[in-house]
Amino acid sequence: MNLRSIDLNLLVVLDALLDEAHVSRAAAKLNLSQPATSSALDRCRHLFGDPLLERGKGGMRLTPKAETLRDPLKALLVGIAAVVDAPEEPLSEIRQTVRITTADHPGIIVAGPLHHALAYSAPGIDLVIQPWHGAPAALDSLARGASDIALSVFPSIDEAAFHCETLLDEHYVVAMRRDHPAAEEFSLDRWLAFPHILISGRGDTRSPLDDQLAALSKARRVGIVVPSFLMVPPLLEGSDLIAMMPAHTLPSDAAKRFHLVPPPIPVRGFPLHLAWHRRRDKDRAVQHVADELRKILTGLEA
Template sequence: MNLRSIDLNLLVVLDALLDEAHVSRAAARLNLSQPATSSALDRCRHLFGDPLLERGKGGMRLTPKAEALREPLKNLLVGIAAVVDAPEEPLSEIRQTVRITTADHPGIVIAGPLHHALARSAPGIDLVIQPWHGAPAALDSLARGASDIAVSVFPSIDEAALHCETLLEEQYVVAMRQDHPAALAGFSLDRWLDFPHILVSGRGDTRSGFDDQLSALGKSRRVGIVVPSFLMVPPLLEDSDLIAMMPAHTLPPDAAGRFHIVPPPIPVPGFPLHLAWHRRRDRDRAVQHVANRLRAVFAGPGAPYA
């Protein structure tokens, strides 16, 4: 193949088309007209000898050849950008969307503070908080370039391809209404188990690892309600005898004044919260700036968000 005959701009358009699987959305992302984007797709099909995008049920879908091209194409474009090494753009002038995949728990913590931090330091960076479909799917999304950053718990990763660091070590607390009978009578494991619990599960599970801990002690609990989001927990606690064990950072900022909050009466292991991105984003200023703001969000009370 004669490399001089290849228009590198065509590869940029192809990258957007493979991400969006939609000509109009790719055109809007690149600020191109739809006819120009369609023409670029036709040229890409000729270049690779493959349809790349085909009509399927519910819209366009990538061919196997297109799926195989996604990661090498992204790596190639990042490599070209590194070779060209354009002058560093001031943060205030960057216009870019950064996509973050995260579960409910970190999402509650980061959305507001991160938006306010970026409004001051890099107002042209827009955020997309993507839905959570599990850790393997999040890491695959980073590899495919469908996400830029992931925040959650990642027990194992491919360190050659992905950067992963610990943002914080999360701990569990027990929360109930201020005048809850279990709080007034002296909180203990048995008093805790006398009342129905709230369990947060995105999959609708009625058990968690904590139930296995209780079973080892010859005890069990009643799960009175299962909800899919930590945002649903505070209203349920305020006017009921329900009790919730939840990660400390999922409590609302005014929780200390609204609820009785205590450590679990038996040791309950916490967990690390990780920040990850694909190494092709190591030199992406927008992604790295968002990562720095995320570190500040989790640095503790009074952290400098800007």
């Protein structure tokens, strides 16, 4: 293959096409017209001797050849960018979208403060907060370039491929309305005498806490399962429901609105991780957003 005949811009378009598996979305991502993107796809097909994208059930899908191209192509483009090494652009002049994959917690903590911080330091950076579908899906999204940053819990991670750091050690508290009948002389039995709120984005009706209780020959009644921590405070205020929640998901005025106590049995907390693919190590917008997230979340521990 004659490298002089290859248009590097074609590879940039191909990278977007492989990420999106959709011509219109790739065109929008690159700010190109759909006909220009379709033409680029045709040229890529000729270059690699493969359809690359083909119709499947529910839409377009990548061919096996296209799947093998994804990671080497991304590495190549990052390497080219490093060689070119353009002059550092002032933060105030960056125009870029940074995509953050996160669960309800810590999304409810960081979204507002992060937006305000960027409006001051880098107003041209736009944010997309993407829904959480579990740690494996988040890491896959980072590897594919569909996400830039992930913020949640990663029990295991390939440190050669991903940067991962702990920003916060979360602990649990039990919350109930201030005049709740369990508030006085709170104990394990009083805790279990009332229905609980379980927060689960997947609709689970059990959590590791239920396994802990079963080991003690105890059980709780889950009165309601909700997908968001934001739904919990109104439920607590109008009922005898009790919730065990990560402390930082509670509203700032929680101590005035609710009766808060530690769980009556030891409940292990969890670390909150900040992660990105190492291809983003020198992406100025991504690193600036990561810096702001670091300030917001480490500030909660102060």
